[in-house]
Amino acid sequence: MAAVRFTILSLVLFVTYVGIGALAHDTHFSLAWAILATLLVWAGPAQIILISTLSSGASIVQAAIAVTVSAVRLFPMVVAVLPMMRTPQTRQRQLALVAHFTAVTLWVECYRFLPHVPRDRRMAFVQGLGSGLALIGLVATAIGYELAANLTQTFASAILLLTPLSFLFSTARNSRGLADVLALGLGLAFYPLASLLNSGIDILISGVAAGTIAFGVHKWRERS
Secondary structure, X not given: OHHHHHHXXXXXXXXXXXXXHHHHHHOOOOHHHHHHHHHHHOXXXXXXXXXXXXXXXXXXXXXXXXXXXXXXXXXXXXXXXXXXXOOOOOOOOHHXXXXXXXXXXXXXXXXXXHHHOOHHXXXXXXXXXXXXXXXXXXXXXXXXXXXXXXXXXXXXXXXXXXXXHHHHHHHHHHOOOHHHHHHHHHHHHHHHHHHOOOOOOHHHHHHHHXXXXXXXXXXXXXXX
């Protein structure tokens, strides 16, 4: 079952980067640029922001700021994953590659796999897992770029939705405690209400509100 699930996540990652490669082609970036962006950015939404902002005429500084703001959402994932593999002998530079690889797919799989891996082998395990996922993304970017002429814009946009859907289902699958389930459920319930504000940060508002309530319930249950 674990192998099947990991294969599905890899397939979702592959199809997502096929769409990103097609998007890079349609916005007239070179194949080398698209592959390098996949390797250096390594986050589908951030890469879409990078391509769309640069293709719309924004400066490199403006695009960098937009990508950085988008990447802030990954910071809690990095903070959560790194302590799971650190040992007293771990050096800071050893964590750099793992931090770079930490995106949605790796974060989800670390929580599922690492408890079953000896701590002294977790660093090598995650580096290997991250390298494998990155290789899938690079190959898919190249394939999507070359196939762009045969993909309709609607289809290319639709397959990019697989990443957030995969993240949602994987998060639901890994939600075991009441606080996890409550945070996810309230987040989904609050989002339509937050979108009525037209603030541009609807997901952030609904996520912070849901997470705060879930944390409060968790603390209340601990004290009672």
